[in-house]
Amino acid sequence: MSRYAPGAVPLSDHRSLSVNASSWARTSSVDRAGELARSAFYEQTLRPLAEPEGFSMEQRVVGMGPVTLSDVTFGIDVRIDCDGPRDTYHVNLPLTGHVRSEHRGQRVIAVPGRAAVYLPDGETALPLWAGGTRDLSVKMDRAAVERALKDLLGSEPVLRTRTDRVRGEYGCHGGGRQRLGPVGAAAE
Incomplete structure (x- = not known):
């Protein structure tokens, strides 16, 4: 009996998960930070919410097949x-x-411990990325x-949003970090 799910390929044998892009950047330029973010993710507008003289961004990005992981920190509060349109799923943790x-x-x-999960399409804004916040982002094709999901479930998936009421806001919380498994562990 195989220890892998039907149709699964061990990571050591999975050619599409080889690292296809990796970068590290640090900048104090808002314009350059916007360029770096757009090249790793989506068309977006980045605006400092404090005096831009204190602006900084540090970004590490690695692409593995259909998955892009990033570790991003802004030095001051920003809005994104x-x-x-986007044709990806996205998680901010x-x-x-x-x-x-x-x-x-x-x-x-x-x-x-509480991630924000974004489905493809639909308007997305980050009205506040607090300065000093270090965020692990996962973008999936x-x-x-x-x-x-179709291979796992045996039929076309029907994906719906589910929200839980948490302290007056909506979000994904609780065991989400544990369910991320190796991704959550890699963040630590």
Whole structure:
């Protein structure tokens, strides 16, 4: 009996999960930070919410097949508006601090232990990424996620948003960090 799920390939044998891009950058330029964020993720507008003289961004990004992982910290409070369509699933998991976000009409405050999860499409804004917040982001290609779910479930997945009422906001919390498994462990 195989120790892997039907159709699964051990990571050591999975060619599509080899690192296809990796970068590390630090900048004190708002314009350069916007360019770096757009190149790793989506079209977006980045605006400092404090005096830009104190602005800084540190970003580490690694792409592995259909998955992009990033570790991002801004030195001051910023706002990020995602411009245009996305065809990916996305998770923001702060390791420190907090990120406020709005997606498909729902408000989420992501903090350590409570992630913000974004489905493809729908408007997304991060009205406050608190200065000093270190965030682990996971971007996953929509087709790859839905294909994996179909293989796992044996039929087309029907994905719906589910929100839990938490302290006056909506979010994913509780055991979410444990369910992230190796991703959550890698963040520590």
